[in-house]
Amino acid sequence: MKTRRKFDAAFKLEVVRMVRDQQLSVPEVSRTMGIGETAIRRWVHQYEDEINGGSGTGLPLTAEQQRIRELEAEVSRLRSDNDLLKKAFRLLCPRIEVKYRLIQQWAERATPVAQACRVLEVSRAGYYQYRQRPSRPIAEARAGAALRAQFEASGRSYGSRRLQRALRQLGHAMGRYRVRRLMREAGLKPIWRHKFVHTTDSKHDFPVAENLLNRQFQVDQPNRVWVADLTYIRTRQGWLYLAAVMDLYSRKIVGWSTAASMPTALVRSALQIALQQRQPPQGLLLHSDQGSQYASGAYQDLLREHGIQCSMSRKGNCWDNAVMERFFLNLKMERVWQRDYANRAEAQRDIAHYIVGFYNSRRLHSSLGYLSPVDYELQNFTQPPIGVSAIT
Template identity: 40%
Template sequence: MTRRMFSREFKQEAVELITKRGVSMAQASRDLGIHATVLRRWVRAAEADGPSAFPGNGKLTPEQEELRALRREVTKLKAERDIFKKGGRLLRQGPAVMFGFVAKHRGVWPVSWMCDALGVSRSGFHAWLTRSRSARELRDEELSSAIRASFLRSDRTYGARRTWHDLLEDGYTCGLHCVERLMRQAAFKARPKRRQPPKDHGTRSVIAANVLEREFEANGPNQKWVADFTYIWTAEGWLYVAAVIDLFSRRVVGWSMSDQMTSQMVTDALIMAIWRRGRPKELLHHSDQGSQYTSEPFQRLLADHGITCSMSRSGNVWEFKTVRASGLNDPGDHSKAQNAAMESFFSSLKTERVRRKTYRTRRQARADVFDYIERFYNPTRRHSTIGYLSPMTFEERAMKA
C-alpha cells in the first residue's frame, strides 16, 4: 500500500479547521479521510512550532534548529516593523489612543509585542480595558449600530455620504466625517465596480499538442488530469486558486493558493496531486498554454514523473480567462470547451460559495476554499457527470466493482 503524503499547506489548513473553525477532531477525520491520531499529531506540532511547523521528514539538525530560532526572531522583528508602520503615528498621542490600537490588533500580533513596540505597559493596557467607557465611546457605539443597519439595508452598496443621509433621516445628529471614521473602523466599504482581472505578462510558447482533444472521460483513476487556476477577490486583493482534477471521478486531487500568479502555485498544486495519488504512471496532464504551465519548473516536474503534457491550442486563451474572471458567460468561446471540466468546477466553487461571501482577508478566502474542496465538493457534493454521486463515493464504488 502506497504511503499517503500531504503538503505543508494541506496540514496547516487541516489544523486550522480544528483549532480555529470549531470542527471536531472526529468530524475532521471523517471529512478529510485522515485518521484522528494523525490529525492530533499535526495539531500538537502546530501548537509547539507555530509558523515553523511541518518543515519536512526527519528530525531537525542543529543547523535547522538554529535556523528555526532565527526565523522566530525575524518574525518578531517583522511584526515590530509592521506595528510601527501602522501605529507609529500614535507615539505622539496619549496612552488611551495607543491602548485602543493594541485592543484593535490583538488578533494580529501578541499584546506583549505591541506594548513593547509602542512603549506602554501591559498592566496599563489591561487596566484600560476594564475602565468605564466614555460618553464618546457610547455615542460611537450607537452610531455604529445605525451605520451597520443602513449599510446592510443597501446590500453593502452605500458609501459614507449615502449612509450619512440615512442617519440624518432617522433623526441622528452627526457629521459626514464621523460617519466616514466609523465606517472605516468597521471596514464597511461601498461595493466597487467590477475589477479587471490581473494581467498575465508571462511569455507563452507552444510546449505540447492538445493530446486530450476534449475527451473528458477516463476509464479509471489517474489516467487524465486537467488543471487551471482562477481568481477570488478579497479586501486585501486577489487570491489565486490553482486546482488539478481527475477526469475519472471529477475529484480535486491537488490544489494550491497564493497571493501571486506564479508558476510555483501551479507546481504546488500538481505536487499535492502526485503525493495524494501515489505517484501514478501513464498519466496525461492537460492545461492551457499560460506562462505558469509552460514554465521550466513546471515542465521539469512533469518530465521527472513521466507525465504526458497536453495543452489547449493557443488562440484567445487569455481572453477566455478574462471572460471567466469577470463573471461573464460566453458559451461560444472555443477555449472554454478546451477545459470544460475545470470550468465546471470553478463555476460551482464561485456560485455555491465564493459569490455568497465577502472576504476581508485572503486568509478568510483560503479557509473557505479549503472547506469547499475538502469538506464539501470531494466527499459530499453530488456530480451530474458521475451519476449524482460525490467524487469520493464514485471512486470507492469503482474500487469495489
C-alpha cells in the same frame, strides 16, 4: 503487501493549516485527502508543541502578539457561541412554519418584519406567502422543512433537480414539479451572477504541448487523467488567485493552492499537493491551458520528474478544459459570489470549506449519477485508487 506513504514537511504543514487556520474538522480533512485521522491529529499536536515552545525557539511573546492571540480567542469564542445558538434553535424549531409564527408574534409587538426575517434567516416573500396560504397537512410541512434543510446544506446553491435527488436519498420521494412548487412557496431561489477576469497569459515564448486530451472527459480509472487551471477570487484586500487540480474520473479536487499573485510556484504547489495525496503511477496525463505558468520550465520539469504527460488546450479555446472551467463556475455561483470577503485569509478559509466540506464530500454531481466525488470513488473502488497505497 501494504506500504506506508511518506509525506514531506510542506505537505504536512498544508494539512495542519486546513485544520487550524481554515477551521476544517479532522474527519473532513481525513476523508477528502485520504489520510488517517490519527496521523493528522499527530501532525497538529507536533505543530502546536513546536509553536508553544516544545521544540521551537522558546522566545516569549511580545505584547502585540499576546493581544492578537487574546483577540483571536475572543473571536473564536463568540463564533462558537453564535453557532451554538443557531444549532439550538434549529433543534428546537425544525419546521419553518415555527419561524413564521415567531415572526408574526414579533410583528404584533412592533418588531419590523424585515428585521425579524433577517435574524431568523428567512425571506420576507416566503413569510408573506405563508400568511396568505391556508394551513397544509403535516406531511406537506415536513416535506417543505426537509427541502429547505437540503437547500441550506448546499449553501443555497441547489436547483430543483439536485434537491429532488438529495431528498430522495433521505427517503422523501417527490416529483420535480412538487419540489419546484415548494421552493417557490418558501422563496428559495439560487442567486447566480456572472463575472469575468482574464487570467490566462498565452503570449509567451515557452514550448506549447499538443492537445492529447482532445475533450475526452469520461475516464474509467482514477489517477489516469487530471486537469488543472487557475482562477481569481475578489476580496476587499485585492485579488486572490486559486490553482486547482482535478481527477477527471471522479471530478474530485485532489490539490489546490492560493496566493495573492499568479507565479509558477502557485501551480507547482497545487500539483505537489495532488501528487503527495494521490501518488499516481507513471504515465498520468495532465491537461491545462497554454498559460505561461503551465508552460514554464519549472512546471514542466516537475511533470518530467514524475513521469507525467503534458496536454494543453488550443489557444483561446476554453471548451478544451470545460470540466475544470465548470468547477470554477460552480465555486463562484455556489459560494464566492454569495460572499463579500474582507481579506484574502477569509477567502482562503471559505474556499477550503467549500472544497473539503461540500464539493468533494457532499455535492451531488449529475455526471456521477448524483453522487459526491468521495462517495463515487468509495462505491466504485473497494481498493485505494490506482497509484495510492493504503495507509497503515
